[in-house]
Amino acid sequence: MRRFSVITLILALAIIGFTADYLFGPLTPAKKLPVKTNDPWILQSNNPKNKYGTYLGNGRIGARIGSDGVSWMDDKPTDCFMTGLYQDEKLIPLPQWSDFSIYDERGRRFQVDYKAPYRQTLNMREGYVETELTLRSGIQRLTGKVTFFISGNDNPLASDVGAIQYQLKPKFSGKVFLGDALGPGTEWKRVLIAQTVTGGSEFVGVTTEGHGVVICVGIRDAEGAPVDRTVRLRRGRDIVL
Numbered sequence: 001m002r003r004f005s006v007i008t009l010i011l012a013l014a015i016i017g018f019t020a021d022y023l024f025g026p027l028t029p030a031k032k033l034p035v036k037t038n039d040p041w042i043l044q045s046n047n048p049k050n051k052y053g054t055y056l057g058n059g060r061i062g063a064r065i066g067s068d069g070v071s072w073m074d075d076k077p078t079d080c081f082m083t084g085l086y087q088d089e090k091l092i093p094l095p096q097w098s099d100f101s102i103y104d105e106r107g108r109r110f111q112v113d114y115k116a117p118y119r120q121t122l123n124m125r126e127g128y129v130e131t132e133l134t135l136r137s138g139i140q141r142l143t144g145k146v147t148f149f150i151s152g153n154d155n156p157l158a159s160d161v162g163a164i165q166y167q168l169k170p171k172f173s174g175k176v177f178l179g180d181a182l183g184p185g186t187e188w189k190r191v192l193i194a195q196t197v198t199g200g201s202e203f204v205g206v207t208t209e210g211h212g213v214v215i216c217v218g219i220r221d222a223e224g225a226p227v228d229r230t231v232r233l234r235r236g237r238d239i240v241l
Contacts, residue, residue, distance in 0.1 A: 033046050033117045033118060033119035033132060034046075034119075035119065039125075041123065041124045041125035042121060042122065042123055042124070042125075043121070043122045043124070044119060044120065044121045044122075045119070045120050046118055046119045046120075047118075048067040048112050048114050048118040048120075048133065049067065049114065050067055050120075053065055053066050053067075054120060054122050054129050056122070056127070056128070056129050056148060056150055057150060058127065058150050058151060058152045058160065059083065060082060060083045060160055061080065061081070061082045061083075061150065061160045061162065062080065062081060062150070063080045063148070063150070063162065064080075065129050065131075065148050067112050067118075067120065067131070067133075068101075068111065068112050068131070068133070068135070068146070069120070069129070069130075069131030069133065069145070069146025069147075069148060069164075070100050070101065070146065070148065070164055100164045100166075100178070100179065101178075101179035102135065102142070102166070102176050102177070102178060102179070103137075103176065103177045103178075103179060104137040104138070104140055104174075104176060104177075105174065105175055105176075105177075107177075108137045108138070109137070109179070110135035110136060110137045110140075110142060110176070111135065111136060111137070112133055112134070112135065112136075113133070113134040113135065113136040113141065116133065116134035116136075116141075116143070117132070117134070118131075118132065118133050118134075119131075119132045119133075120132075127149065127150055127151075127152050128147055128148060128149040128150075129147070129148040130145055130146070130147050130148075131145060131146045131147075131148075132144075132145045133145070133146070135168070139172075140170075140171070140172045140174070141170070141171040141172070142168040142169070142170050142171070142176075143168065143169050143171065144166070144167045144168035144169055144238075145167050145168075146164065146165070146166055146167075147163075147164070147165040147167070148162075148163075148164050149162065149163045149164075149165075150162045150163075165240065165241065166239070166240065166241040167238065167239075167240050168238070168239050168240075169236060169237070169238050169239075170233040170234070170235055170236070170237070170239065171235060171236075172233070172235055173233060173234050173235045174232075174233055175230055175231065175232050175233070176230075176231050176233060177229055177230055177231070178229045178230075178231065178241070
């Protein structure tokens, strides 16, 4: 009877350990991705809990990038600014054009899995930030990298272009939802320029009176085709947005 009780206890502990690992990730810290570079133009970090973020800009527009590879820090989107854009002597923040998040079917945002391998690279020569990470919502995981790019252009009349690319491999099959890539701005007027399908992916612009500045966003796949906000995933099949 005692032997049976011991075996039962061992099995119960094994089930508890497996369940905890499945729901909350490995109980032991993951091996960190190495940070090794001799290039003075490249800075790297393997600390996903960095509270300061990484700044990327081209001299006119810029964004503060969080550990998730986009502009979320402390569970809220960060402000973006543009040089010389004032109203009543106050610098006007741009709408959060870099707020490009992924949500599960319950509306929960995928966030950085702090126990998974992680590395963020700032390439100051080529003007991009690459974040290798695992995003997690409950037991659902997306593993891959996020690349954040802002164009460099010396022509003051040219358009500034910011791009965010997700290259992810899902560890599950199901649907995810793409968040609004253009956040609110109190001084900005929202204008719908085009829409792929009713209720689908939008190409939206906003403008602020008296400045002649228009911000537009759109979501496309690797071939450049518009993407609907609902994306179906298959376990192990890469997705590029």
